[in-house]
Amino acid sequence: MGFKAYGALPFYPGPVTIHPKIAKVMHKDFAPPRFGTEYTELYADLTKKIQKICNTENEAIFPTGEAMVGLWGALKSCLKAGDKVVTVGTGVFGDGFADMAESLGCVVDKVSFPYDSTITRNDLERIDEAIKRTKPVMITAVHCETPSGTLNPLEELGKLKKERNVPLLVVDAVASMGGAEIKTDAWNCDILLGGSQKCFSCPPFTGIMLVSDTAWEIAEKVGYAGYDSILPFHNAAENPMKFPYTPCYTGIQALHKSAQLLEKEGLETVYRRHLEVAELCRNGLKELGIPLWTSPEAVNSPTCTAAMLPKGFDFKSWKWALAEYGMYIAGSFGPMDGKIFRIGHMGTQAKKEKMENALKIMKKVLKKRK
Template identity: 50%
Template sequence: MQTYPIPMVPGPVVVPEAIRQVYLEPYGSGDLEVEFVELVTRTQRRLKAIFGTRDDIVIQSGEGMLVLWSALKSCLVPGDRVLAVATGVFGYGIGEMAQSIGAEVKTLGFSYDETINDMARIEAAIAEFKPRMITAVHCETPSGTLNPLEELGRLKHAYRVPLFYVDTVAGAGGVPVLADDWHIDLCLGGSQKCLSAPPDISFLSVSPKAWEIIDAVGYVGYDALKPFQHAVENRYFPYTPSWQGVAALYAAAGLLLDEGLENSFNRHDAVARFCRRRLVEMGIDLFPAPGAVPSPTVTAARIPQGFTWEAWDRRLRAEGLVVAGSYGPLAGKVFRLGHMGSQADKELVTQALEVIAATLK
């Protein structure tokens, strides 16, 4: 398998040695052991700190898309109204996911280069549509944008919308997440972005109201949330969990909390500002529109004039730099640098920018 000395893909990111070593440890009989239950409990406490919540944390074995589906299937029945506030590939996609399981979806769409704004329009939609669930994406990685969620959460609370569903897979740990203050009922995360662990674990916070709805819906499936509600206290998990994956997540969350969340946020913000400034100085156009909030965890820029995505990607790889393209309507138009987690490192980003500058010449 080809590896590159300058990895800048926005997840999975480079896994630090301390986390890789976790996978070499012997773990006995997994969830049959009381030590595993204690590990899950300690990991949940760390994730609560990262999410800014007192709500329960569910940890599932699988990549981040698992919890996106899990939360929808466990909380919705056909005919439920879902207001999808969408600014990018994942925001629109979550609305389509909800629609596929029978929900009545109203998509309140913005341009892919925008972030959530026009709160009067959103408030009018909530008042008229009366949704059971509002969905939003915190960090739209395909667009390199970060959606402000505080005001949306306030509207959810004011209009007594039962559920607020937020995908912060690419935000948590790199930017502030205040799930309780923002009235988030289902806050979704993954291991392979700012936490810098392999892409084998996903997790989410679940509010008391969400548990009430999950219990009433009674969804049964591999991705169901209901069996996890009492899994720890009963020492009985719905399927064999990944001991190594949970141990790696525990270690990854520990590294982040040892650094200090505020220090991590500042590190991501400083590296992102440096990256964007240097790209603009090179004459490369950033993708987010003026007035949109750029993400501190990923920078999206337009592919330079004279290059196709395939040619641009090939030239950068030839110099040891691997970046990412984008998806949906942005495919072939945008490239992305993932300065998140272990890759939110100024020296690494400097190397990447030097390759880009040289390639432009």
């Protein structure tokens, strides 16, 4: 019944609904790079577009796979057993970096903050103490913590990294790239990580990595040679024989089309659209009596909202009640598991009319329960 009234409304915080114009370009075949230039030309043009989106001159590379291939590739390519790492966590993925680095044999100083918060100037003191204590080769942080629905300010962290002469800052921007402004170079970020399945509205085919000269130099010294190594991609567009495995033609086509669409809409317009839909969502939840998960001082993400479950519902009953009307939401992880729900308003899902319908559905479900 709900499908007739409202239509299907997926609001997962990734993977999001594929843009129809992106789906249309994914059928085209390419000759392998060694037999032609079409693919490498597309790859090189995509590099320029992603650099513009991320405000950087760092080289962009696109390994095949879901965004986690980039996270693992960055750590494995630039760290060796015994290296010291400071991880900054305000959520599941931020602290997850610590687990990943420890599994590689690194010595990790884990600086963790409440999961309903974002980094503040006061927090920098704790981070600075960890840096001085540890003398790390790498700091890690997350821009958008999707499990918490938050967006970390990173400019001051980037300044601290530079002041303390830490070689590398690695930032997970998987759920913000293409939906919120990113200042890679201004943040002194050496490896910025993204993924095709979030704000770019593509299938989860392609990782996105912006890699600094310093990171390339360190990767050369580490010499990691696994499937997720970044080294084979260095300057690969200029030398097609360097691609380490069969390129994911469809993934690059899709991501290139997405970058074109963002460029055509205008990045300022894109970011404003995400902010407006996020504000509509949160104001609507407030009117429905549903409080946000995040603390009042936290910076909420323009791409994802995390809220408390309404009274009288556990996550399972809330999820299925909304699904009856064609609305699909997500739960969360770690300490938030079973306590909150999340609405992903990124990419194709960051549309005012979709959010208005979502709020109508939630109002109808709540009214029905009374």
